Amino acid sequence: MGLYQNRIVIKVGTSTLTNEWGKSDFRSFDRLACVLSGVQNMGYEVILVSSGAIAVGKNKLNLQAAESMRHKQAAAAVGQCSIMFLYDKFFGDYDKTIAQILLNADDMEQEEKKENLIHTFDTLLELGIIPVVNENDSVSYTEIESDEKLFGDNDMLSAIVAVLCRAGKLIILSDIDGLYDSDPRLHPNAKLLSRVECIDESKYALAGGAGSRRGTGGMRTKLKAAELAVSQGIDTIIANGRHPDAIYEIIRGGVSGTLFPGKL
Numbered sequence: 001m002g003l004y005q006n007r008i009v010i011k012v013g014t015s016t017l018t019n020e021w022g023k024s025d026f027r028s029f030d031r032l033a034c035v036l037s038g039v040q041n042m043g044y045e046v047i048l049v050s051s052g053a054i055a056v057g058k059n060k061l062n063l064q065a066a067e068s069m070r071h072k073q074a075a076a077a078v079g080q081c082s083i084m085f086l087y088d089k090f091f092g093d094y095d096k097t098i099a100q101i102l103l104n105a106d107d108m109e110q111e112e113k114k115e116n117l118i119h120t121f122d123t124l125l126e127l128g129i130i131p132v133v134n135e136n137d138s139v140s141y142t143e144i145e146s147d148e149k150l151f152g153d154n155d156m157l158s159a160i161v162a163v164l165c166r167a168g169k170l171i172i173l174s175d176i177d178g179l180y181d182s183d184p185r186l187h188p189n190a191k192l193l194s195r196v197e198c199i200d201e202s203k204y205a206l207a208g209g210a211g212s213r214r215g216t217g218g219m220r221t222k223l224k225a226a227e228l229a230v231s232q233g234i235d236t237i238i239a240n241g242r243h244p245d246a247i248y249e250i251i252r253g254g255v256s257g258t259l260f261p262g263k264l
């Protein structure tokens with residue numbers, strides 16, 4: 001079965017949605033809601049995979065120092081409400097309705113649950129609703145901590161959702177313009193790669209860890225996600241979430257960030 005070329009999954013990371021103190025960055029939420037609403041008005045189906053629950057929840061609960069798993073899970077439960085409140089408000093300003101979908105790995109493993117999930121996504125999109133997806137962190141943190149995790153990071157979750165929904169494009173928004181030939185925070189002369197045809201060990205060797213205390217995974221998890229999506233024919237782009245207008249350029253087929261062309 002082919003891909004829906006007008007269906008786009010956009011993933012946004014914690015580092016884009018929060019400021020350096022871990023508080024919600026309202027302008028980022030607003031800009032993203034504005035652009036995604038505009039993209040939907042152009043006839044595209046939009047699915048948003050959003051991180052941010054743990055950072056926002058920790059800030060709200062003043063838990064900065066608390067790193068235990070149960071505190072993170074509690075923070076996720078609190079922060080998820082906050083981010084959905086902001087999305088509801090900002091998307092509402094642009095006349096859009098959103099829906100929340102929280103997922104775990106085992107929701108994909110059982111055929112019946114997987115089918116139900118596909119039907120829910122399809123129905124929401126048919127109704128013109130923008131689904132906002134996150135991992136169900138309060139339930140699934142064991143996966144986040146495990147080495148064998150399939151989930152545990154929203155980069156991978158966004159690729160799984162893109163494959164499940166047969167999206168034509170996956171756009172991963174981060175706090176950086178794309179994949180560089182080394183981590184630009186450590187190497188100021190690093191160069192942006194605008195197109196990557198093959199994700200092999202040499203590319204993983206370029207990717208370092210997270211760039212801020214708030215982000216997780218860094219470029220490595222984005223490459224893993226891109227590898228999965230590309231293998232299913234889905235064009236994957238890493239771009240800067242501080243300038244979501246780039247999404248207009250990307251859907252026009254222009255160059256912004258790093259493109260990993262889908263291969264089948």
Ligand SMILES: Nc1ncnc2c1ncn2[C@@H]1O[C@H](COP(=O)(O)OP(=O)(O)O)[C@@H](O)[C@H]1O
Pocket residue numbers: 012013014015016173174175176178179180181182183184185206207208209210211212214215216217218219
């Ligand atoms: N080769 C690389 N190219 C670009 N960024 C890199 C690279 N290696 C490591 N990074 C780091 O990855 C960070 C983005 O990942 P992360 O902090 O997990 O953000 P997010 O919250 O958006 O997922 C960048 O800020 C950057 O410092």
Ligand SMILES: N[C@@H](CCC(=O)OP(=O)(O)O)C(=O)O
Pocket residue numbers: 012013014015050051052053054055076134135137152153154155214215216217218
């Ligand atoms: N599910 C977690 C996000 C985990 C994650 O992958 O974060 P990020 O690297 O910022 O995309 C949360 O909502 O806080």
